Amino acid sequence: MFHTVLVANRGEIACRVIRTLRAMGIRSVAVYSDADAGARHVREADVAVRIGPAAASESYLNIDAVLDACRKTGAQAVHPGYGFLSENLAFARALDQAGISFIGPNLEALNVMGDKIRSKNHVQAAQVPVVPGIAEPGLSDDALIAAATEIGYPILIKPSAGGGGKGMHSVFEPAELPATLKTARRVAASAFGDDTLFLERLVATPRHIEVQVLGDNFGHVIHLGERECSLQRRHQKVIEEAPSALLDEATRARIGAAACNAARSVNYTGAGTVEFLVSDDAPDEFFFMEMNTRLQVEHPVTELVTGVDLVEWQIRIAAGEKLTLNQDDIVLNGHAVEARLYAENPEQGFLPETGTVLSLAESALARNDSALLAGLEIGSNYDPMLAKVIVWAEDRDKALSTLDAALAETSVLGVKTNTEYLRLLINDDDVRAGRLDTTMIERKLPEFVFAAPGELELQAAAQFFAAQLIGRTAIRNSAWGSADGWRIGAHRPLAFSIANGVENHQVEVADGELELDDGKLALTVDGVRQQWDYAFDPETNTLWLGRDGVSFALRKRSRQEIVEVKNASMGRVAGSADPEVRSPMPGTVVSVSVSDGDEVAEGQTLLAVEAMKMEHQLVAAVAGVVKLAAATGNLVKANQILATIHPFESARPQQSAAAEPAQNQEQS
Structure with missing residues (x-):
């Protein structure tokens, strides 16, 4: 067994792996970038090594830096977690050449299954059903556009490298395809260093079912049941559960056997996941999508229903031990559900959020795989997932209710999260009934009603700001030095302008006890x-x-801000669109689609900003001439002006004919 293992990752998965290493008595080594110097995984490891600046390409994706950290600490093995270098063939080869064990599959499996095009063709040759499409390396945009006509719309664009739904796009009309291919290539190149794309037919109302497998170095392969991962947004899983409510025992055995056969075809070792599309209308049919040659984000639900520590078995197998579990030993007990906690704002199109965790409460009802700490800075350099809230119960309905209660007890203040949205989602009637598919969230989202601060929350904020103001300025025994609103004559109460996002409230301080x-x-x-x-x-x-599970950020607006906002709106017609194009979050400008001085149409894409591995297109709110204030590669702040549109004369509101004489007379 290894005595020292380096965890080449960050966040909650690094903390998760370190927890098992500690239980096994193995010395753990964390690596960190400058942005993560105070991160939780750094504190929990036995040893921590800095590997570079904040940019992932210069730290967590820097193979030489990780290898150097292994040499400095005497690490015998590396656990890559998921994402970053977890499916990187060059990394696995470099470790092999350095005599360091890779806690993951062998090079053959990484080579075949780590590339979606290669893996799809590989299993198809082995008579495994796959989704119709075109999967050939090196296809140009023109070749993909030509192939799309034969495949038939709607289609799904997928990057050959990487995972997590990044770079995947649904296209419903031929006119959308050229621009979407450019975006998909840019995202794939940024996230995975490879812009190779392929196409699949978009399956209507599909369910995403994946099977967990374990294989050792002696040819022994088993599966640990399936996970239901159909609740997705933009191809990114949100809620996962085990087992699936869709499959009967016969189908469960068939899909498990297919997953094991796929693993055996590449002599798979360690933990891996084989993903399938299953038709909701015909649950006995399934199509291979891909094999993830690593641990999955959602692995805890499998651990809770099987009682197997997957990370421990990854380590034992990599150390050369035989898998002592047989297929008959695997029994699915009860039901487990996991919710992913993100730093994002569902009410604003799920834009990533940044900030500092000012206070934190995590529920005792759940297993919390978390990277959260009070005082932790949440920046824009990495994926916005903060934690996972996982629960187990005797049956699915009880598990969902327990998860709801656990989310209600989860409080992260200082940065906006999706906790309220998760509660709304798992209490939806269709979710409760198990009627799921991968497009469900997009259909359901318009029906969700998010809470707004009521009179009590606003009054609580006003009372807080009043207490703060009075306490700061009061002079003992002097009415003149008190900021409590006292004056000669009728009492005038204190009032504050309080902002909640884009909404502003004028709140008078009422009688109450704080x-x-x-x-x-x-x-x-x-x-x-x-x-x-x-x-x-x-x-x-x-x-x-x-x-x-609901949080509000109530900001006291300064007098200067109120005046500036009023001045900015003075020259604008009431109800007209804002000509200033602002970045919705801190990030990097990754593309500029227009030139300074161009004439642009309303709704035309101007720039794209990337943050937390997500790309956001910014469009013109009005037609006019564009004045750019940012260029490709610029680092930008939230709410920073990136462009301004000077509207055409014809785009401005026109006076009616009846109003023209009065207007002319006024001008004269």
């Missing part, structure tokens, strides 16, 4: 007491309130 104690804020008004988790960010004058 209590602050150990991260809790309570407000009593008219004898009724309400309580929230709270945290305050003095740099932005923002009070965070959280309760039942």
